[in-house]
Amino acid sequence: MYCDFNAELKIGAIMTWNGFLFGAKELPLWVFPIRAIILYAFLILATRLMRQRQIAILAGHNYLVAAGIVSLAAVRMVNPESSLVSGIVIILIYAAVNVLLSYLDVKFPRKVGRHSTILIENGRLIKKNLLDARITIDNLLGQLRIKNIFNFSEIDTAIVEPTGKINVIKKPQFLPITRKQMNLPFKNTGIPVILIYDGEIQNDSLQTIGQDFSWLDKKLKEKGVIKVNDVFLAAYESDGTVYISV
Template identity: 55%
Template sequence: MEWQAVFNGAKEIPLWGFAVRAALLYFALIIGVRWMGHREVGILAGYNYLTAAGIMSVAAVRMVSPEASLTSALVIVFAYALVNVFFSYLDIKWPKLIDRAPVILIENGLIHKKNMLDSHVTIDNLLGQLRLKGAHNLSEVAFAILEPTGKISVFKKSNTLPVTRKQMNLPAKFAALPALLVHDGQVDGENLTSLGLNLNWLKDRLAEQGFGRVEDVFLVALQPDGTLYVSS
């Protein structure tokens, strides 16, 4: 009877029943979010937001209310996830029908008052978003677009952009990630080999920085510029 109360709800359920309900709902939410994919995590559309809010509301009520049915909560969670996946499919096929379209708020330096009113964006909202994008003067902005995600994309006028390496006829500088060579005193031999290096080279570089043993070092990384980052 106690297990039946845990799943179907009752006026009173034991404390361990609340723990079971919380654990099952938690795993159901994890499965549902994994099923819905990256879109739900990023909340890229209005229906994604509604799905997240709805699922969390259902889960919260079922966790704290003993009379609420856990079984119906699990059904609702997976039904929400299924509907979200279905709408995501429709959004790919007919994006204009399902999702919101981008709205131009500033075009060629001029503010679109009608679009501002239609999208309920105030001047303070717009100026705040421009500042966050590094555009402190309206005269710098060529375009500002309200994206379906609710964020504002900003494109500055070409004469306000910083000079690039190409414009200065400088060679291209390629970005790369640091290569981890040592972690917690353990040498990553695979990374050393892939870089054409060996343990003797690593020990010599560490000795130059005052480290006699690799085991004394917490982290060593070879940075893109060729320097060695060492932390003890």
């Protein structure tokens, strides 16, 4: 009897393990969160392999891969009869194919991916390009309203990008007045340089702006900060000021 009981336990464990990997009509509830975690981890891995291009969805095949992978993973998270192993394999194959197509798109952009199309040039609508891009006048007007453009007469050039986004260049008379036109001094628009992050001084950043610890310590004391460890973030901003957050 004891041997039979042990044999039944082993058979049950094997069946549960096989069901976990390859699917079964019924699975214990604890299997579903584990399968979901594993599939999610492989989705993250696939996204890492596909890099930033997949996140931006710059081409049609990127969009198809994103939609396909998500739907595939969702089915295997909730359907007990679906195979976890096949799901992982398909996710990795999707990622590999997408990486290959993205590489080919870089090498041969006109062959694999879509390209930018001019919809309006010199203020004139190009009907052929609108038809080629499958964009109706209502579609175009909607995109223009998002950019706070309500009149065709304001537009010099409009281009639809491979992502489907429409970029617009206005005619000179409809452009906003610039600081140069108003003879105002230019503003420095450089990005902030992180000097301290979570209590740790970024020495490379200090060298980048040509300063040292004495200068940074002086700036901290001007803000009433004594210890560097008390600073969560200190950044050298484009106008020369030092932003400090404790």
